[in-house]
């Protein structure tokens with residue numbers, strides 16, 4: 001790194017920069033934690049730091065909070081659109097806790113039934129049976145699904161039993177292997193892989209089974225479907241994602257903290273052993289602790305070579321790969337979709353979500369229903385024109401919902417996120433860094449630099465839950481507080497099956 005790099009310059013700047021404690025809103029003296037990155041991880045960290053007596057300064061380069069889980073004003077349609085449909089699940093206890101702290105938990109609609117298209121308008125439903133304990137809660141509707149033959153259902157049930165019995169302990173043995181190997185070992189038929197396992201793994205991990213870390217996929221099926229009755233319920237925001245974060249500035253302000261939008265961090269200031277603040281495009285934010293909540297490639301740009309040599313957590317930032325997601329907004333002139341969600345097994349489009357009434361503030365041309373189509377691991381769509389994307393998506397929509405044609409479309413807006421998620425490739429967990437330097441390893445790292453972001457060592461695939469966990473963990477490492485919330489407890493029957501006993 002040359003001396004003209006912001007990160008190198010920051011080392012000399014930091015030696016003279018003030019390392020001051022700021023006056024808190026209550027008149028006492030409060031320590032400042034600077035948080036770089038206002039995605040879900042940075043928001044979670046900042047809010048928790050505020051709650052545990054620190055003064056958070058949240059630095060975000062864009063005009064809005066939310067990072068990859070946010071919204072934008074689409075100038076063509078006049079509608080505030082999410083960059084892509086985002087869903088949470090019942091098992092995502094930390095993002096739900098964050099929403100609760102932000103006072104927006106009731107902005108979610110919960111879907112306890114997932115619909116699976118069979119083509120030509122036929123569909124199956126997979127519903128949570130409230131009267132049955134986990135892991136039996138999907139059994140009645142699964143048994144009724146017409147997408148799979150009896151033999152295929154037996155094959156799925158056989159693999160589910162293996163997943164349930166192995167639980168979190170057994171998953172360790174699968175770390176570093178592809179989920180495809182598990183499917184082969186449990187003798188899953190090709191059709192079942194294509195129509196059942198693949199759509200779920202693609203949606204949750206954003207990679208196909210053959211390229212996906214087995215431990216991540218197994219976690220999704222175990223903790224996201226089987227272990228608890230509510231785990232697989234799907235939560236969808238009723239409002240544009242960016243509005244979920246509207247109270248963040250107020251929460252930070254109440255403890256003398258700050259939300260700095262439109263502010264780019266250029267480097268982390270480093271005095272040779274500790275970080276002393278963040279060098280931004282409009283000056284330095286001095287801080288006693290820094291939480292870096294940006295993706296790994298961005299973090300690499302903020303750190304000097306000296307820092308990276310000093311702290312081994314920063315050594316493998318270039319080794320992360322990424323996987324794209326395509327979201328396509330389709331404004332329909334008539335209400336074409338009767339279910340709130342619809343999986344399209346075996347098709348290029350993986351999910352459709354329906355949003356019925358246009359919001360009061362939608363200013364564009366009128367439409368009756370807005371669909372959001374989601375294509376995970378969308379590598380094959382890179383380079384297509386908007387027209388080609390729209391026509392391919394419409395072709396899948398009309399496969400699932402006959403009678404839908406181009407004439408039903410008021411407008412469409414594809415949004416392709418090339419670096420939507422880090423790639424959950426086999427072995428990925430070995431390079432994900434810890435939040436803080438390991439105890440007893442203080443000489444080998446920067447003790448007051450904390451790492452957050454969904455790509456850090458959370459054990460989760462790239463999700464808002466992983467991001468919220470990382471933010472809560474970082475805030476707890478800085479200043480105590482509640483830390484990461486427990487997941488949903490496995491149901492008694494599940495624990496009995498695992499041989500871990502009833503609670």
Ligand SMILES: Cc1cc2nc3c(=O)[nH]c(=O)nc-3n(C[C@H](O)[C@H](O)[C@H](O)COP(=O)(O)OP(=O)(O)OC[C@H]3O[C@@H](n4cnc5c(N)ncnc54)[C@H](O)[C@@H]3O)c2cc1C
Pocket residue numbers: 036037038039040041042059060061062065066067068069083084085086087088263264265266293294295298325326327417419420421452453454455462463464465467
């Ligand atoms: C299309 C798409 C669909 C998805 N669907 C789902 C889903 O359904 N469910 C789910 O749980 N997850 C989903 N995800 C994944 C989820 O959005 C991410 O895992 C999560 O939001 C990551 O949060 P983060 O805070 O770790 O990182 P980010 O959201 O990337 O936040 C990092 C922030 O840092 C800011 N930043 C970067 N550099 C600087 C700098 N130098 N100075 C200041 N600020 C900086 C960025 O602007 C950004 O706001 C999806 C992602 C995408 C893209």
